Amino acid sequence: MAGPQFPADFLWGVSASAFQIEGAVAEGGRGRSSWDTFCATPGKIAGDETADVACDHYHRYAEDVALMAGLGVDAYRLSFAWPRIQPDGSGKPNPEGIAFYDRLLDALCAAGITPVGTLYHWDTPQPLEDAGGWRNRETALRFGEYARIAAERFADRVPMWIPINEPMVTSIYGYAIGQYAPGEFLLLDALPTAHHQNLAHGLAVQALRAAGADQVGTANNHGPVWPVGPDDGDAASAMDELINRLFADPVLLGRYPDRYTEHLPAGFADDLPAIATPIDFYGVNYYEPQAAASPSPGNPLPFDLVPVEGYPMTTNDSPIVPGALTELLVGMRDRYGDALPPIHITENGCSFDDEVGPDGRVRDGARIEFLEAHLRALADAMAAGVDVRGYFVWSILDNFEWSKGYAPRFGLVHVDFKTLQRTPKDSYRWYRDLIASAR
């Protein structure tokens, strides 16, 4: 297969998250999470859909592992549901929760697939959310304890760990503008939640290492921020600092961008050494660039968020700009230099209106084009000297896309959410053949 060449030891993977695929929300001793509560609130999710069943991965994990084995992936990035392991967010682990992940990890290892464990993908145990969630520093301390429990139980089979998925999204979409759980509308007063998640990351890195974890990294979502016009440079910097650097700088450089420190909790600087605990890899979730303009009168933020135009779009309203991935990675290499460990693309993918045809095939050529173009962009960044070691497609299965429900389909495998039937798409076969030819 002609295409970009990748090193023989490049890691090929797929990603998913517990809340988006597991279902069985009231089974096996699992506690409620902030997202269960958010889904149960009328009007928060398209069509008032919930993840109570989702892909029913909790019961069908063996079938899904077989689909991953069929792809020939090296690794599967999963997330552990904190409320399944610690239903209240503290105290002794739930034996049935541990047992589920033992079954899943054993199946992955038996299939020769390396588990990459994300500890938190947004499903905060409700009792912790009731106590303030990420606004409360205590949540970071609880998270450190949860990380120790998970590492003690699973580090023998999980060589790569990611404490927190996309803390930016929880802070901005969950606490600042109320589009995601818990649905708070705090604007810049949400920034303590960013600091507490960064602290939780650092405490988890330390706990994972102490419990024998091999490699620890991140999964931060990043994208270049483009100024709309010649006078919008400062606005673009302000947005870049808020969505990218507020989460990368403290972990990689041990400091925050100055512009937002007034919004951080008193004494934040004392936590920076823990936050900057060295990591082994830097996980990047990339989907799209952003654009910013100078703030309109009355806007409390130092920038206006402006749609990126002039590019083809996915059905999830994301502009398709592969070149922005190269720009992002080269920019990160230039900004962080030796402070930047090897990179893994921990998520990249797209949604389209995929349907099973009368012949049983799902023709998702647009997804193949998207993935191929982003792999070329990745190869361009590597050719420019950026140290990238792996790539994980979002996602192995169509799943619950947060406030948009089940309409956006990101999977390499189609899921009929009535029958729960899985149907590999054309992109599944394309990715399988690419991986085989890359070996």
Ligand SMILES: O=C(O)[C@H](O)[C@@H](O)[C@H](O)[C@H](O)CO
């Ligand atoms: O990046 C994210 O927002 C999350 O990590 C995923 O949970 C999403 O489902 C995916 O990105 C598609 O939007």
